[in-house]
Amino acid sequence: MSSIRIKAKDRKGLVDVKCLMKHNMETGLRKDKSGKKIPEHWIQDVSAESNGKVVFTAAFNTSISKDPYLAFAFAGKKGDSLTISWKDNTGATDSAETVIK
Amino acid sequence: MDRRSVLKIAGAVSAATAAMFAVPRMAFAAYSDAIFKQKAGADALQNAYGANATTPSDQVKLKAPDIAENGAVVPVSVETDMDAESIAILITENPSPMAITADFPAGTKAMVKTRCRMGKTTQVTAVVKSGGKLYTASKEVKVTIGGCGG
Amino acid sequence: MKHGLKVIAVGLALTVPSAFAGNGTTAEHIEAATAAYKKLAKETSYQWTVTVKAIKAAQKALDAGDDKAARELAHHAMALVEATRTQAKLESENWKMRVPK
Amino acid sequence: MKKIISHVAFGLLGLSVSAAVVAGPAEDRAAFQKFYENRFPDTPVADFQNGVYSILPAAREQWEEIEEFPPYELAIERGEEIYNKTFANGKSLASCFGDDGAVRGQYPYWDRDRGMVVTMELAINECLEANGEKPLKYKKGAIADVGAFMSYNSRGQKVNVEIPSDDPRALAAYENGKEHFYTKRGQLNFACADCHMYTAGNMYRADTTSPAFGHATSWPVFRSKWQSMGTLHRRFAGCHNNIRANPYKAQGEEYRNLEYFVTYMSNDLEFNGPAARK
Numbered sequence: 040m041s042s043i044r045i046k047a048k049d050r051k052g053l054v055d056v057k058c059l060m061k062h063n064m065e066t067g068l069r070k071d072k073s074g075k076k077i078p079e080h081w082i083q084d085v086s087a088e089s090n091g092k093v094v095f096t097a098a099f100n101t102s103i104s105k106d107p108y109l110a111f112a113f114a115g116k117k118g119d120s121l122t123i124s125w126k127d128n129t130g131a132t133d134s135a136e137t138v139i140k
Numbered sequence: 141m142d143r144r145s146v147l148k149i150a151g152a153v154s155a156a157t158a159a160m161f162a163v164p165r166m167a168f169a170a171y172s173d174a175i176f177k178q179k180a181g182a183d184a185l186q187n188a189y190g191a192n193a194t195t196p197s198d199q200v201k202l203k204a205p206d207i208a209e210n211g212a213v214v215p216v217s218v219e220t221d222m223d224a225e226s227i228a229i230l231i232t233e234n235p236s237p238m239a240i241t242a243d244f245p246a247g248t249k250a251m252v253k254t255r256c257r258m259g260k261t262t263q264v265t266a267v268v269k270s271g272g273k274l275y276t277a278s279k280e281v282k283v284t285i286g287g288c289g290g
Numbered sequence: 291m292k293h294g295l296k297v298i299a300v301g302l303a304l305t306v307p308s309a310f311a312g313n314g315t316t317a318e319h320i321e322a323a324t325a326a327y328k329k330l331a332k333e334t335s336y337q338w339t340v341t342v343k344a345i346k347a348a349q350k351a352l353d354a355g356d357d358k359a360a361r362e363l364a365h366h367a368m369a370l371v372e373a374t375r376t377q378a379k380l381e382s383e384n385w386k387m388r389v390p391k
Numbered sequence: 392m393k394k395i396i397s398h399v400a401f402g403l404l405g406l407s408v409s410a411a412v413v414a415g416p417a418e419d420r421a422a423f424q425k426f427y428e429n430r431f432p433d434t435p436v437a438d439f440q441n442g443v444y445s446i447l448p449a450a451r452e453q454w455e456e457i458e459e460f461p462p463y464e465l466a467i468e469r470g471e472e473i474y475n476k477t478f479a480n481g482k483s484l485a486s487c488f489g490d491d492g493a494v495r496g497q498y499p500y501w502d503r504d505r506g507m508v509v510t511m512e513l514a515i516n517e518c519l520e521a522n523g524e525k526p527l528k529y530k531k532g533a534i535a536d537v538g539a540f541m542s543y544n545s546r547g548q549k550v551n552v553e554i555p556s557d558d559p560r561a562l563a564a565y566e567n568g569k570e571h572f573y574t575k576r577g578q579l580n581f582a583c584a585d586c587h588m589y590t591a592g593n594m595y596r597a598d599t600t601s602p603a604f605g606h607a608t609s610w611p612v613f614r615s616k617w618q619s620m621g622t623l624h625r626r627f628a629g630c631h632n633n634i635r636a637n638p639y640k641a642q643g644e645e646y647r648n649l650e651y652f653v654t655y656m657s658n659d660l661e662f663n664g665p666a667a668r669k
Contacts, residue, residue: 046460058460059460068235068240094248095248096243097240097252098241099171100239103256104254105255106462108255108460109253110250111242111253208453209450209454210615213457215456277509336644340578340635373578377575377576378524381574381576385570385582389573
């Protein structure tokens with residue numbers, strides 16, 4: 040299952056998007072039980088695409104909370120597709136697709 | 141912004157993981173250490189937007205609590221009616237202040253909401269890039285530690 | 291209310307019942323505190339986390355060769371046991387006063 | 392004092408039942424709820440189920456932001472998977488609690504046969520064990536995930552804990568929970584009632600204490616401090632640690648009786664778990 044949960048709703052031509060991305064967002068400042076630093080590991084880039092067109096992009100620091108939450112809005116309509124993807128500092132990526140309600 | 145190299149990375153990543161995730165080819169916004177590892181907010185802005193002269197504006201609507209319930213998850217939102225290309229949020233007291241940059245292609249509302257970490261009481265600044273200029277709004281968020289919940 | 295304050299006062303007191311002060315080795319004093327704690331745990335459902343901590347700290351100080359600190363901590367643990375006992379005794383009746391009518 | 396005399400008088404008149412009725416749990420609850428209504432006159436009664444947010448507008452705003460996409464939604468998904476997972480014997484939790492597990496409103500209840508309070512978490516583990524599966528740990532993890540799924544599907548069910556008047560053991564369990572709630576414990580010498588009743592809404596260091604009226608409705612919760620889900624008994628233990636009292640065993644008799652009392656005090660509110668807390 041994707042790490043990304045999306046809620047996208049058409050409100051009079053403006054699509055309200057809320058998404059939650061499951062990710063630890065390690066700051067690199069925390070230590071584990073043995074006192075060793077946990078290496079930083081965080082989502083750096085997020086991108087949203089609707090019907091093949093980029094509608095929103097963002098870049099994160101480690102100061103974005105664990106399991107990052109993002110909300111944004113763009114011109115679109117019910118039935119359109121919406122894909123949200125992220126890439127973290129290790130190069131890992133994930134994405135999820137939904138149909139706008 | 142070097143769009144081509146970004147596309148290249150995205151392409152490579154998508155090729156590598158297509159079998160597992162079927163990630164579609166798409167352009168990622170540009171994370172860069174030059175912006176997000178900067179210790180000084182002004183330098184981070186310079187590297188992100190090519191400018192660091194800012195003008196306070198009441199058209200930049202920054203919403204953040206006066207007192208954070210929990211410094212690990214502080215809801216912050218920024219919105220403006222200006223025609224804006226990008227919004228950034230800076231958290232002054234964090235080791236590197238730039239927390240997020242969000243870019244808006246035409247047709248996307250100049251608005252972003254997220255949740256941030258704040259290690260201690262800090263100034264939070266929203267920066268809106270509009271017409272090549274930077275407009276800001278700031279407020280202090282108190283972070284308290286200790287107590288039954290803290 | 292007066293009773294409540296008394297319990298806190300006893301609980302925070304670092305000094306010891308004088309009958310206990312001089313005799314025996316420090317190890318015996320730690321043993322005595324441990325035994326008193328165990329007896330209390332058997333007789334009531336009241337136990338304080340700080341008591342166990344004090345006993346452990348006493349043992350640690352003794353192992354480290356700090357006899358004076360170990361002895362003080364053992365006496366502190368004993369005082370905490372006594373305070374807990376006082377609390378249990380008072381509360382067996384006093385809780386009823388707090389039920390709203 | 393007058394009340395006691397009147398009880399005696401009733402007793403003498405041969406109306407011995409009325410003594411139990413007048414001074415019993417129902418009267419306790421009325422006085423309990425009245426206390427909070429008087430202390431927080433601006434809070435609509437139904438809103439007490441939202442914990443500290445029912446009395447703290449500034450915190451409430453942040454909480455509502457979190458609730459826009461609450462972290463416990465991931466727990467509900469995980470819980471649904473566990474709920475529908477087939478046991479080695481071909482059954483599943485659904486065999487015990489129905490297709491959607493919307494049974495939150497039935498717990499905690501007095502089990503007459505065994506003479507004990509049964510909570511939802513206990514029932515989940517008993518279902519697992521009865522089907523040859525390993526029981527779950529009671530404070531966090533899978534049990535909180537399953538609880539989140541079941542509570543979510545039960546949202547809106549009325550809190551309706553019953554204390555059967557014809558079983559004195561049920562009343563004793565209730566009284567035991569009640570005594571616990573009003574008894575001072577730990578080195579800090581606090582009763583639940585000290586922080587969450589008589590000084591509810593006051594600051595303790597950097598935090599405001601929540602009203603106990605509504606305490607039991609919203610579990611399990613995702614607590615930002617934990618960065619994970621936890622059960623009511625996990626929180627009980629945390630509170631006891633805070634006042635420097637040894638915590639009791641999760642799902643042991645002491646905490647089950649306390650849950651019985653606290654939940655009964657919130658009768659007529661709604662179950663609204665899972666929830667997000669600071």
